[in-house]
Amino acid sequence: MRYNALQILKQGLTGHKGWKPAWRKAEPKPEYDIIIVGGGGHGLATAYYLAKQFEQKRIAVVEKGWIGGGNVGRNTTIIRSNYMLHENEGFYEFSLKLWENQEQDFNYNSMVSQRGIINLFHSDPQRDAYVRRGNAMALNGADPVLLDQDALRKKCPFLNFDNARFPIQGGLWQPRGGTVRHDAVAWGYARGADKRGVDIIENCEVTGFLIDQGVCSGVETTRGTIKAKKIGVAVAGSSSRVMAMAGMRLPMESHVLQAFVSEGLKPVIPGVITYGAGHFYVSQSDKGGLVFGGDIDGYNSYAQRGNLPVVEDVCEGGVSLMPMIGKARVLRMWGGIMDMSMDGSPIIDKTHVNGLYFNGGWCYGGFKATPASGYCFAQLIATDAPHETAKAMRMDRFSRGLMIDEKGQGAQPNLH
Amino acid sequence: MIIHHPLLGPRDSAEFIYLGDASLMERPDPKAENAQELFYKYLYLRDNPAGEHKELWYHEQGDRSWLILTRNTVTHEITHVELARRSK
Ligand SMILES: Cc1cc2nc3c(=O)[nH]c(=O)nc-3n(C[C@H](O)[C@H](O)[C@H](O)COP(=O)(O)OP(=O)(O)OC[C@H]3O[C@@H](n4cnc5c(N)ncnc54)[C@H](O)[C@@H]3O)c2cc1C
Numbered sequence: 001m002r003y004n005a006l007q008i009l010k011q012g013l014t015g016h017k018g019w020k021p022a023w024r025k026a027e028p029k030p031e032y033d034i035i036i037v038g039g040g041g042h043g044l045a046t047a048y049y050l051a052k053q054f055e056q057k058r059i060a061v062v063e064k065g066w067i068g069g070g071n072v073g074r075n076t077t078i079i080r081s082n083y084m085l086h087e088n089e090g091f092y093e094f095s096l097k098l099w100e101n102q103e104q105d106f107n108y109n110s111m112v113s114q115r116g117i118i119n120l121f122h123s124d125p126q127r128d129a130y131v132r133r134g135n136a137m138a139l140n141g142a143d144p145v146l147l148d149q150d151a152l153r154k155k156c157p158f159l160n161f162d163n164a165r166f167p168i169q170g171g172l173w174q175p176r177g178g179t180v181r182h183d184a185v186a187w188g189y190a191r192g193a194d195k196r197g198v199d200i201i202e203n204c205e206v207t208g209f210l211i212d213q214g215v216c217s218g219v220e221t222t223r224g225t226i227k228a229k230k231i232g233v234a235v236a237g238s239s240s241r242v243m244a245m246a247g248m249r250l251p252m253e254s255h256v257l258q259a260f261v262s263e264g265l266k267p268v269i270p271g272v273i274t275y276g277a278g279h280f281y282v283s284q285s286d287k288g289g290l291v292f293g294g295d296i297d298g299y300n301s302y303a304q305r306g307n308l309p310v311v312e313d314v315c316e317g318g319v320s321l322m323p324m325i326g327k328a329r330v331l332r333m334w335g336g337i338m339d340m341s342m343d344g345s346p347i348i349d350k351t352h353v354n355g356l357y358f359n360g361g362w363c364y365g366g367f368k369a370t371p372a373s374g375y376c377f378a379q380l381i382a383t384d385a386p387h388e389t390a391k392a393m394r395m396d397r398f399s400r401g402l403m404i405d406e407k408g409q410g411a412q413p414n415l416h
Numbered sequence: 417m418i419i420h421h422p423l424l425g426p427r428d429s430a431e432f433i434y435l436g437d438a439s440l441m442e443r444p445d446p447k448a449e450n451a452q453e454l455f456y457k458y459l460y461l462r463d464n465p466a467g468e469h470k471e472l473w474y475h476e477q478g479d480r481s482w483l484i485l486t487r488n489t490v491t492h493e494i495t496h497v498e499l500a501r502r503s504k
Contacts, residue, residue, distance in 0.1 A: 240464035251460040253436065299434040302466040302490045307417060309430040342460045398460040411459045
């Protein structure tokens with residue numbers, strides 16, 4: 001069933017009795033051509049593009065819980081392509097272009113809203129760094145705009161411009177950045193994949209790989225053995241655990257990141273704003289809630305909940321940046337487990353095991369990557385050749401000294 | 417989280433800075449034949465277990481000692497704390 005205005009009218013007139021589930025509850029078959037492990041945004045997008053773009057058949061997505069219950073349903077929904085390094089920026093700009101056409105492409109309202117993102121700067125050197133970043137963005141076809149203080153005051157008069165310690169001088173604005181309804185991304189890709197015959201198998205945890213003489217020929221799951229010619233793993237925060245079952249150690253740590261939503265308020269925040277001198281970023285949802293977050297808790301964690309010191313830190317950052325939110329009450333908060341790679345950049349690559357492919361290391365920025373990650377991973381699995389924009393996201397880059405380290409900070413599992 | 421410091425008793429974890437897996441104490445031998453390979457593994461690869469994890473915490477806002485905690489990364493339960501310098 002295609003979703004469109006006429007359909008809504010028709011269903012409205014017939015008591016909404018004709019809507020069908022958006023995807024089937026598939027049972028595992030004994031064998032597929034391709035299995036994707038992990039029904040998050042990246043796994044579902046991979047299956048969707050495999051079926052649609054690369055015309056692959058007999059595909060299954062195997063998810064241990066329910067689809068959309070992982071980070072794809074836990075993030076703060078920001079999309080942007082404002083990276084500096086060429087190896088990242090081309091990829092994220094490709095992703096932003098896919099976002100711009102996503103709803104039409106998969107015929108689902110994912111509420112892609114290009115309300116813009118502003119990264120604030122508070123000193124001359126920070127401004128210069130943003131100018132440099134803006135230039136790097138422009139080289140990859142993105143849309144940087146440098147806002148001086150006057151221009152920024154017009155957009156965001158409520159900011160604490162004259163903060164004695166961190167005065168706000170301006171910001172790097174990307175008008176095409178914004179937010180997307182995160183659950184709808186999972187559901188839209190699931191529906192589009194299902195329509196093209198992909199089996200989405202929920203409540204099915206992968207517990208092992210069938211590997212013999214360097215060739216992977218399937219997975220063991222809580223619902224039995226499933227064979228496949230090719231297996232792609234996209235399990236985000238569980239990457240180390242899952243790949244350990246294939247005998248691999250990854251350049252990664254798992255950490256918890258928290259997010260917060262306030263009570264609904266009148267529209268006040270025009271887009272996404274990130275603090276350049278503290279760990280705080282914020283946007284306002286269409287329902288009016290302030291959606292905000294900050295830094296990871298800072299120690300290895302597989303608990304999908306955070307601790308109080310970071311809550312305090314995030315709220316301090318928020319209030320020092322925009323004192324007016326001090327009276328807003330927090331409604332909800334939660335945490336998600338992130339796959340923090342050692343250079344802050346992701347991996348989309350084959351492994352040394354034939355037939356086994358890996359996608360992970362998304363740190364806290366993998367939501368915006370969802371369409372491109374799915375597309376590039378699908379291309380890699382279907383053709384065994386990397387996508388042009390994902391060529392540098394190799395697994396062996398750490399041993400070869402080819403890290404993609406945006407800030408030049410060295411081996412640190414706490415980068416964005 | 418409360419960390420039971422062997423010398424100072426119960427302390428708030430916010431006084432500490434986290435470094436990572438306690439195996440970082442065992443620095444590879446830079447003169448080894450395969451030093452490059454060893455340092456790659458040392459710097460970048462991690463076990464990253466879900467469950468018991470031995471890890472280094474630095475008491476920055478306290479006595480500046482390094483501690484080795486045995487903590488469960490799923491429940492945050494801390495079952496053992498010792499001074500790093502005593503661990504050898
Ligand atoms: C609080 C928070 C805020 C964030 N904010 C942003 C943001 O504003 N912008 C942005 O770009 N990114 C953001 N991120 C990061 C982003 O959400 C993630 O990088 C991205 O969602 C990860 O990819 P995914 O959607 O495939 O992950 P997930 O949705 O976590 O998918 C992985 C799936 O694998 C499944 N799985 C795990 N193990 C197994 C197994 N053994 N067998 C079968 N299935 C398994 C899991 O159940 C899960 O459903 C944020 C993350 C968090 C937690």
